[in-house]
Amino acid sequence: xxxxxxxxxxxxxxxxxxxxxxxxxxxxxxxxxxxxxxxxxxxxxxxxxxxxxxxxxxxxxxxxxxxxxxxxxxxxxxxxxxxxxxxxxxxxxxxxxxxxxxxxxxxxxxxxxxxxxxxxxxxxxxxxxxxxxxxxxxxxxxxxxxxxxxxxxxxxxxxxxxxxxxxxxxxxxxxxxxxxxxxxxxxxxxxxxxxxxxxxxxxxxxxxxxxxxxxxxxxxxxxxxxxxxxxxxxxxxxxxxxxxxxxxxxxxxxxxxxxxxxxxxxxxxxxxxxxxxxxxxxxxxxxxxxxxxxxxxxxxxxxxxxxxxxxxxxxxxxxxxxxxxxxxxxxxxxxxxxxxxxxxxxxxxxxxxxxxxx
Amino acid sequence: xxxxxxxxxxxxxxxxxxxxxxxxxxxxxxxxxxxxxxxxxxxxxxxxxxxxxxxxxxxxxxxxxxxxxxxxxxxxxxxxxxxxxxxxxxxxxxxxxxxxxxxxxxxxxxxxxxxxxxxxxxxxxxxxxxxxxxxxxxxxxxxxxxxxxxxxxxxxxxxxxxxxxxxxxxxxxxxxxxxxxxxxxxxxxxxxxxxxxxxxxxxxxxxxxxxxxxxxxxxxxxxxxxxxxxxxxxxxxxxxxxxxxxxxxxxxxxxxxxxxxxxxxxxxxxxxxxxxxxxxxxxxxxxxxxxxxxxxxxx
Numbered sequence: 001x002x003x004x005x006x007x008x009x010x011x012x013x014x015x016x017x018x019x020x021x022x023x024x025x026x027x028x029x030x031x032x033x034x035x036x037x038x039x040x041x042x043x044x045x046x047x048x049x050x051x052x053x054x055x056x057x058x059x060x061x062x063x064x065x066x067x068x069x070x071x072x073x074x075x076x077x078x079x080x081x082x083x084x085x086x087x088x089x090x091x092x093x094x095x096x097x098x099x100x101x102x103x104x105x106x107x108x109x110x111x112x113x114x115x116x117x118x119x120x121x122x123x124x125x126x127x128x129x130x131x132x133x134x135x136x137x138x139x140x141x142x143x144x145x146x147x148x149x150x151x152x153x154x155x156x157x158x159x160x161x162x163x164x165x166x167x168x169x170x171x172x173x174x175x176x177x178x179x180x181x182x183x184x185x186x187x188x189x190x191x192x193x194x195x196x197x198x199x200x201x202x203x204x205x206x207x208x209x210x211x212x213x214x215x216x217x218x219x220x221x222x223x224x225x226x227x228x229x230x231x232x233x234x235x236x237x238x239x240x241x242x243x244x245x246x247x248x249x250x251x252x253x254x255x256x257x258x259x260x261x262x263x264x265x266x267x268x269x270x271x272x273x274x275x276x277x278x279x280x281x282x283x284x285x286x287x288x289x290x291x292x293x294x295x296x297x298x299x300x301x302x303x304x305x306x307x308x309x310x311x312x313x314x315x316x317x318x319x320x321x322x323x324x325x326x327x328x329x330x331x332x333x334x335x336x337x338x339x340x341x342x343x344x345x346x347x348x349x350x351x352x353x354x355x356x357x358x
Numbered sequence: 359x360x361x362x363x364x365x366x367x368x369x370x371x372x373x374x375x376x377x378x379x380x381x382x383x384x385x386x387x388x389x390x391x392x393x394x395x396x397x398x399x400x401x402x403x404x405x406x407x408x409x410x411x412x413x414x415x416x417x418x419x420x421x422x423x424x425x426x427x428x429x430x431x432x433x434x435x436x437x438x439x440x441x442x443x444x445x446x447x448x449x450x451x452x453x454x455x456x457x458x459x460x461x462x463x464x465x466x467x468x469x470x471x472x473x474x475x476x477x478x479x480x481x482x483x484x485x486x487x488x489x490x491x492x493x494x495x496x497x498x499x500x501x502x503x504x505x506x507x508x509x510x511x512x513x514x515x516x517x518x519x520x521x522x523x524x525x526x527x528x529x530x531x532x533x534x535x536x537x538x539x540x541x542x543x544x545x546x547x548x549x550x551x552x553x554x555x556x557x558x559x560x561x562x563x564x565x566x567x568x569x570x571x572x573x574x575x576x577x578x579x580x581x582x583x584x585x586x587x588x589x590x591x592x593x594x595x596x597x598x599x600x601x602x603x604x605x606x607x608x609x610x611x612x613x614x615x616x617x618x619x620x621x622x623x624x625x626x627x628x629x630x631x632x633x634x635x636x637x638x639x640x641x642x643x644x645x646x647x648x649x650x651x652x653x654x655x656x657x
Contacts, residue, residue: 057549
């Protein structure tokens with residue numbers, strides 16, 4: 001028994017209110033079969049609400065959800081047939097691993113021998129051989145996670161929904177399971193919607209990332225798009241642009257501009273249209289580094305180190321310009337706190353947004 | 359030197375005890391233990407000893423008397439016939455109500471209303487029942503007025519009077535216990551079952567019911583023990599000479615009408631053993647089912 005295939009899932013201005021609070025303010029998105037979509041955003045941005053609406057665990061306040069030409073937002077969760085992996089796994093504590101994984105098949109009235117075969121397949125896929133008879137309470141966190149994934153995918157759902165599935169695991173296991181999830185997604189050719197607040201997870205897993213903030217979509221794009229070209233300062237914040245500096249445009253030259261950030265000047269690429277001179281410069285710490293050789297060169301300016309920490313491949317530090325602007329920078333040297341340094345940004349990776357909009 | 363050694367030993371003894379969970383705070387259970395001894399263990403042992411000191415005959419004469427007279431041994435059956443169905447009915451009523459209340463935002467108001475009968479006490483409930491359900495009571499008058507019945511229904515001073523009274527007074531207790539078991543189950547388990555294709559019936563059968571079973575067993579035992587020791591309502595709204603001559607009435611009569619304390623003690627012992635038998639059976643069945651945590655398992 002194969003679940004019905006589909007070509008696209010379309011969210012059409014879906015809204016959800018909780019007693020006057022707008023958790024989702026009209027989200028529209030089309031997801032194609034086979035895609036791995038990450039819903040990325042800070043907590044409270046509506047990403048889990050969106051996922052629960054798609055799963056049918058929450059009803060919509062407005063809009064519709066279409067699976068090809070079939071409207072599904074009025075269907076109950078058990079009628080939608082999507083696989084869902086919960087943040088706390090939600091394994092049935094009184095059922096063995098095999099029973100947990102076979103639950104969806106039993107509910108569909110699949111024959112016993114067929115259930116056994118497919119459960120064994122799923123157990124192999126998530127590499128849990130030999131654990132079938134155990135209860136969830138006897139498994140480690142990572143193993144429980146695998147059971148939850150196997151249980152969701154064994155029913156061969158057209159769509160797999162994952163709600164921060166790795167947030168309860170330790171760092172090493174998280175990395176392992178991330179690769180595992182991607183491997184399972186590719187080997188099944190399934191469509192996955194993955195909710196996370198971790199940009200690294202989203203960047204490494206997804207074909208497309210949807211950035212949500214305050215119940216609205218801020219940007220949709222490939223990981224590369226979002227990493228290099230965040231649509232606004234908010235998305236840049238999420239993509240690791242730790243420096244977001246208010247400044248003023250001093251001069252323009254085509255698409256580039258020179259910005260005064262208070263105690264220093266940076267050259268960057270203008271993003272979108274500008275209504276005035278006010279600007280916000282977004283820059284990653286790795287693209288703002290110390291320049292020990294030159295003094296007074298264009299694009300470099302002086303600052304005082306206020307904190308420094310070791311990051312393995314390099315040092316990350318905090319510095320302050322003479323006019324009190326705080327900057328995150330990187331360096332290959334361990335600078336002492338209070339030391340005077342010269343910083344230089346990379347103009348092609350320095351993004352300048354309109355300060356009036358930000 | 360020896361003083362230091364002694365001190366070390368004292369510290370290590372204290373540490374060893376603390377590791378077993380015994381420290382100064384442990385002393386706080388002393389009043390509880392004293393109470394249990396004074397109010398339960400001592401009277402129980404005394405009653406047991408007394409039951410083997412009959413007024414006439416050998417040590418077992420009281421027990422022989424009880425099990426040779428239908429007038430006495432039938433009280434076991436009479437009590438079971440009340441306590442078992444009442445307990446089951448209360449469980450069956452409480453479960454769906456608890457499932458509904460679980461989803462409500464404003465649980466407190468309804469819960470307060472539902473547990474109100476527990477504060478009334480058996481006597482007040484019995485009095486109310488006599489007025490309301492008696493032959494001249496509102497209930498029968500209304501049914502008669504609408505022509506639904508031609509003669510008043512006999513709902514007090516018989517088996518059903520005690521039955522209804524036990525349901526009313528036992529319900530709040532059963533309901534509160536079950537509500538706590540039901541709300542203790544992680545709601546994400548139900549959501550998971552739903553996304554896996556289980557409809558409401560299957561979610562109950564496959565997820566809720568197995569997880570509730572141990573709690574239901576405990577609730578059954580506690581509610582059963584309460585109903586089994588029924589005395590006031592069996593007298594006030596029952597038929598204490600026949601249909602509701604429960605075992606506690608037999609003990610009460612032996613003690614206060616025949617002044618035969620050894621016999622009353624023997625009846626009390628038999629009462630204890632019979633209800634213990636039911637409780638042990640239920641707990642034995644409980645040990646056969648899953649009894650672990652009911653939260654979604656976490657590492």
